[in-house]
Amino acid sequence: MKVRGLLATGIATAAAAILCTSPAFAAQSNHAMTTDDAGFAEFRATGESFRVCDNAKDGMEVRLMAEWLNEGKSLIVGGKGKCTKVPAHIAEGISVRLKVCLLDKNFKMHRCSKWVWGVA
Numbered sequence: 001m002k003v004r005g006l007l008a009t010g011i012a013t014a015a016a017a018i019l020c021t022s023p024a025f026a027a028q029s030n031h032a033m034t035t036d037d038a039g040f041a042e043f044r045a046t047g048e049s050f051r052v053c054d055n056a057k058d059g060m061e062v063r064l065m066a067e068w069l070n071e072g073k074s075l076i077v078g079g080k081g082k083c084t085k086v087p088a089h090i091a092e093g094i095s096v097r098l099k100v101c102l103l104d105k106n107f108k109m110h111r112c113s114k115w116v117w118g119v120a
Contacts, residue, residue: 030043039113095119
């Protein structure tokens with residue numbers, strides 16, 4: 001009988017610990033760089049915003065492509081020799097991916113980063 005009581009207490013304690021833990025999706029910021037470091041972009045989980053910077057005054061623009069797939073939205077922003085911050089209203093726990101590229105005058109993409117992930 002004592003073993004059953006201890007087992008039941010152990011199971012109840014484990015269940016309480018699982019129910020009281022934080023959500024599986026903790027906020028996570030991330031950033032991306034073009035392959036030559038001329039463009040930088042980041043997603044900030046706290047306050048949900050994007051920042052994109054043009055690190056080289058080379059006549060090319062920097063474009064951030066961001067998607068939060070669970071809501072099916074995308075965003076393109078850019079700067080020329082400067083940084084731009086853009087707010088984003090994304091629900092907690094939503095996965096966000098971003099990629100940054102350089103654009104020439106004909107809007108052709110160059111030296112793109114890989115897609116990186118964050119969580120709002």
